[in-house]
Amino acid sequence: MAEERLVVLMTLMIRLGVVAALASILVRSNRFKRTLLREQRTLNQRLLLALSFSSIFGAGVAVRVVQNSYRAVDLGLEASLLAGLLGGYVTGLLSGALISLPAMFHHEYLTLPLLVGAGAVGGLLRDGAPDTEEIWRFSPFFDLSLYRLFAPGHDHIRAAFQLVSLFAILFLEFLRLTLGQMWPKLLFSIRPTWPDPHPLNYVAVYASTVFAVTLPLKIWNNTRNEIKLEEQQRLLLQARMDALSRQINPHFLFNTLNSVSSLIRTDPQQARAVVYKLSNILRRLLRKHDTFNPLSEELDFINDYISIEMVRFGDKLRFEKEVDPRTMDRLVPSMLLQPLIENSVKHGLSNKVDGGVVRFRSSLKEGRLHLLVEDDGVGIPEAKLANLRGQGIGVSNVNERLKVLFGSDYRMWIDSKPGQGTRIEIEIPELQSSMAPAT
Numbered sequence: 200m201a202e203e204r205l206v207v208l209m210t211l212m213i214r215l216g217v218v219a220a221l222a223s224i225l226v227r228s229n230r231f232k233r234t235l236l237r238e239q240r241t242l243n244q245r246l247l248l249a250l251s252f253s254s255i256f257g258a259g260v261a262v263r264v265v266q267n268s269y270r271a272v273d274l275g276l277e278a279s280l281l282a283g284l285l286g287g288y289v290t291g292l293l294s295g296a297l298i299s300l301p302a303m304f305h306h307e308y309l310t311l312p313l314l315v316g317a318g319a320v321g322g323l324l325r326d327g328a329p330d331t332e333e334i335w336r337f338s339p340f341f342d343l344s345l346y347r348l349f350a351p352g353h354d355h356i357r358a359a360f361q362l363v364s365l366f367a368i369l370f371l372e373f374l375r376l377t378l379g380q381m382w383p384k385l386l387f388s389i390r391p392t393w394p395d396p397h398p399l400n401y402v403a404v405y406a407s408t409v410f411a412v413t414l415p416l417k418i419w420n421n422t423r424n425e426i427k428l429e430e431q432q433r434l435l436l437q438a439r440m441d442a443l444s445r446q447i448n449p450h451f452l453f454n455t456l457n458s459v460s461s462l463i464r465t466d467p468q469q470a471r472a473v474v475y476k477l478s479n480i481l482r483r484l485l486r487k488h489d490t491f492n493p494l495s496e497e498l499d500f501i502n503d504y505i506s507i508e509m510v511r512f513g514d515k516l517r518f519e520k521e522v523d524p525r526t527m528d529r530l531v532p533s534m535l536l537q538p539l540i541e542n543s544v545k546h547g548l549s550n551k552v553d554g555g556v557v558r559f560r561s562s563l564k565e566g567r568l569h570l571l572v573e574d575d576g577v578g579i580p581e582a583k584l585a586n587l588r589g590q591g592i593g594v595s596n597v598n599e600r601l602k603v604l605f606g607s608d609y610r611m612w613i614d615s616k617p618g619q620g621t622r623i624e625i626e627i628p629e630l631q632s633s634m635a636p637a638t
Contacts, residue, residue, distance in 0.1 A: 211407040213271035222415035252282040253297035261301035277411040279314040283321020291318025309386035335420040372408040476503040491530040515554025526561040530630035539572040547576025573622040579615040
C-alpha cells in the first residue's frame with residue numbers, strides 16, 4: 200500500500216512537469232503565439248486554436264491509452280477547460296471532443312461528455328470574466344481572493360471570479376473522481392485505490408489538477424507579456440526615431456519665410472522657387488516615411504535645403520558633392536544628413552565674413568558605407584568639441600539615431616580646428632535597397 204501511495208504521488212508530480220512541457224511546446228508555434236494575443240477571434244481562429252490544443256493534449260491521451268503505465272501524460276480535462284477559457288465555447292467544445300477521441304476508441308465512453316462539459320465550463324468562465332485579462336491572472340492561492348472578496352476598497356467582482364474559477368476546477372475534478380470510481384472502465388482518473396485513503400491523498404489529486412491548469416496560463420501569459428513588451432519597445436523606438444528624424448531648426452523656417460517675404464517684392468519668380476523647395480522639405484518631414492531611405496533620396500532633400508540657404512547667403516555659400524555612384528542606392532537612416540549640413544551652415548559658415556564651402560562625400564569600403572560632411576568655416580573650440588555629441592539638435596541627433604539603429608556597429612568621427620573648419624565622418628554597414636541592381 201505504501202508503494203501504491205508513492206506511485207500515485209509521483210504520477211501527480213510528473214503530471215505538472217508534463218503539462219509545463221506541453222505548454223512550452225505549444226507556445227513555440229508562432230501562429231499559436233499570435234492567437235494568444237487576440238482576445239476577439241474569428242471562427243477560423245477559434246477552430247485553429249482548438250486544433251492546436253487537441254493535437255498536443257490529445258496525443259497525451261493517446262499515449263496513455265496505448266501505454267497504460269504513462270498515466271501522467273493524460274491531461275485531457277485540464278486542456279479542455281483551458282481551451283474554453285482562452286477561446287470560448289466553440290474552442291472548448293471542439294477541443295474536448297477531439298481530445299477525448301483516443302479514450303473513446305478505448306471504450307472509455309464517459310470521457311467525451313466530461314471533456315466537452317469541461318470545455319463548456321471554460322467558455323462560461325470566459326463569458327463571466329469581468330475582463331479577459333483576469334483569466335491570465337488566475338491564482339490557485341485562494342486566501343488573497345477571499346480577503347479581497349470581503350475587505351472594503353477592493354474589487355469584489357474580480358475576487359469573486361477568481362474564487363468561482365477555482366471552484367469550477369475543483370468541481371470538474373470531483374466529477375471525474377466520482378464517475379471514475381463508479382465506472383472505472385468508462386473513465387480514466389488518477390485517484391487513491393487503496394482502502395481508507397487519507398484525505399490528504401485526495402487533496403494532492405485536487406491540487407495537481409488546479410496547478411495543471413495554472414501552469415500553462417502562467418507560461419503563456421509570460422509569452423504574451425514578452426511579446427507585448429517587445430511591441431511596446433518597437434513602437435517607442437519608432438516614435439523616438441520619427442521624432443528625431445522630423446526635428447528641424449525653427450530658425451531655418453523663420454529665416455526662409457523672411458527671405459521669401461523679401462523676394463516677393465524683388466524677385467517673385469525666385470520667391471516661388473523657394474516656396475516650392477520649402478514645401479518639398481515640409482512634405483518630407485510631415486509624411487510617414489521609412490526608417491531607411493536610399494542615399495539618392497537624402498541628397499534630393501539636401502539639394503532643396505541647400506538651395507534655400509543659398510538664397511539667403513548668396514555667393515558666400517557653396518556646396519560640393521563627391522558621390523560614388525555605387526552608394527546612390529545604398530540605404531541610410533532617413534534625415535541623417537540634414538542636421539549635419541545645417542550645423543555646417545549655421546555654426547561653421549554663417550559667422551564667417553567671406554562664407555565658405557560645405558562638402559559631402561560618399562564611398563564604399565569593404566562592405567561599409569562612409570559618409571563625410573565637412574566645411575571650411577570657423578571651427579569648434581576644443582572644449583566644446585569634447586561634448587558635441589551630447590548637445591544640440593544636429594550632431595547629438597545623428598549620434599543618437601545611429602546608436603539606436605546600429606548599436607555598436609557604427610563609427611562617427613568629429614574633427615575640428617578653430618579657423619580651419621569641421622569634419623564629420625560616419626561609417627555604417629552597407630545596406631542595399633531591394634530596388635538596387637546587384638553589384
